[in-house]
Amino acid sequence: MKRWTESVADEVTYDNLGSIAITKKGSGSGPKVMLAGHVDEIGFLVKSIDDNGFIRLHPIGGWWGHVLPSHPVTITTKKGDKLTGLIGSKAPHGMPADVRNKVMEIKDLFVDLGVRNKGEVELLGVSIGDMVTPKSDFMVLGNPNFLAAKAWDDRIGAIIATQVLLNLKDRQHEADVVAVGTVQEEVGLRGAKTAAYLVKPDVAVSLDVTIATDTPGDDNRIKMGFGVTMELADSSHLGHRGLLGHLEEMAKGLNLPVQFELLAAGGTDSGEIHKSFDGVIAVTCSIPSRYIHSHYALIHRKDVADTITLLTEFVASLNWDTVEKIRVFNR
Ligand SMILES: [Zn+2]
Structure with missing residues (x-):
């Protein structure tokens, strides 16, 4: 993440657990938005x-x-x-x-x-x-939109956060945007907590994979290749209604299809981020993935590309007026 963002990063910092926070500053005294993907993976x-x-x-x-x-x-x-x-x-x-x-x-x-x-x-x-x-190698499947690798959970989230920062390279934006690679998510969202205290965000979007349910014997609720997936709830967090509504509206304007996820088991970094300080406005955007927590998980290029498009436009347009509108919506 550090190498990839060299051309846009104004500041690179770390928390004491090892999470990395890369800041691209906005034009002035705008809000601070944190985009978090966890960079750890399951292992032994x-x-x-x-x-x-x-x-x-x-x-x-x-x-x-x-x-x-x-x-x-x-x-x-x-x-x-x-x-x-x-x-x-x-x-x-x-x-x-x-x-x-x-x-x-x-x-x-x-x-x-x-x-x-x-x-x-x-x-x-x-x-x-x-x-x-x-140990496993990256593969492109028969349909080249489907990509197989270990640990898409959640390096793809870190990749999306990083790419959004890169997309702001020649754009005007008020908000300070911080791409964060959190650690120790898989053992209890630990790096998200310390990283939130490091970054002190006004608004946060966590990026993580979610379980695609479009394989034989499953309920076909969450499909791969659909577009943007926003999480209404998981076991650690209820998505901030104001921010969910704002992102849904923006997606509509950009002609990006949205599906909504409810995750019965499992948390995301938002679970800790939204409880830091006096509460942080936070949602989780998900990348539907088949076969996670194994040697080969699958993701779909469209889901990644659409999520990057939406979040780039979101952070590029974010200012204090938007934050206030989002916050009031939740009351
Ligand atoms: Zn996981």
């Missing part, structure tokens, strides 16, 4: 190494064991070496039904580095607490 820590050199995992963030067997991971050592390991799986041949029908639990999984014993693991520099992350 090395929990233990057994005598035969197999590694057990401590999960960081929400995993379902079912998506892991036979998938590669990267272990990052203290020295910074990156080692490839494979999560072990069993062949189905002759497997008893009770084993075959059971979803694998994380505690039963292990990483195979192809070594003979614990000593060889230690020689490679691996120690307890080392970071373990999914």
Whole structure:
């Protein structure tokens, strides 16, 4: 994010957890708007190494064991070496039904580095607490609008925030715009809280993926490739009605279709941002994604492009009059 925004950034700061805040200043004494995407991803820590050199995992963030067997991971050592390991799986041949029908639990999984014993693991520099992350490559699907990668949750949010900042390059705007890459979202929206106190925003838009429900057996409520998705509610936050209304109206004016999301489980950075200070006007814009929290999630180019268009126009036109209108709407 820092490298990408070099040509537009007026100021780059960090909170003490590691979140980055990149500011592009407005023309004067306008409001401050925070665009937040979380840059962490789900993964593991090395929990233990057994005598035969197999590694057990401590999960960081929400995993379902079912998506892991036979998938590669990267272990990052203290020295910074990156080692490839494979999560072990069993062949189905002759497997008893009770084993075959059971979803694998994380505690039963292990990483195979192809070594003979614990000593060889230690020689490679691996120690307890080392970071373990999914290993997978970016792919473009048959329909090239569909992009597969790990950790779209939520690097795509950080990408959108950054791109909006870049889009303001040759434009007049009153608001100070701050693109923020928050950390530790997956373990409880922690970086969003400290970053909000760092930035002190008047208005905030969090960007995160949401669960697309347009696959077989699901309810087809939230579709990929639809356009803009705004979140009315999740388990951490109720979208600010004034700001939702304002963004919906702007989207209409820009001919961008909008769908509304209600997320029963799971929070977003807005959950902490809106509770900072005496309350921050905040909403979450979502990118519908299939297969999140696995080695390959999907996003759709149109959803990303439309969201960038809407937020660019929103921050470019934001001034204190708009903020006051939005705030009063909520009373
Ligand atoms: Zn997530």
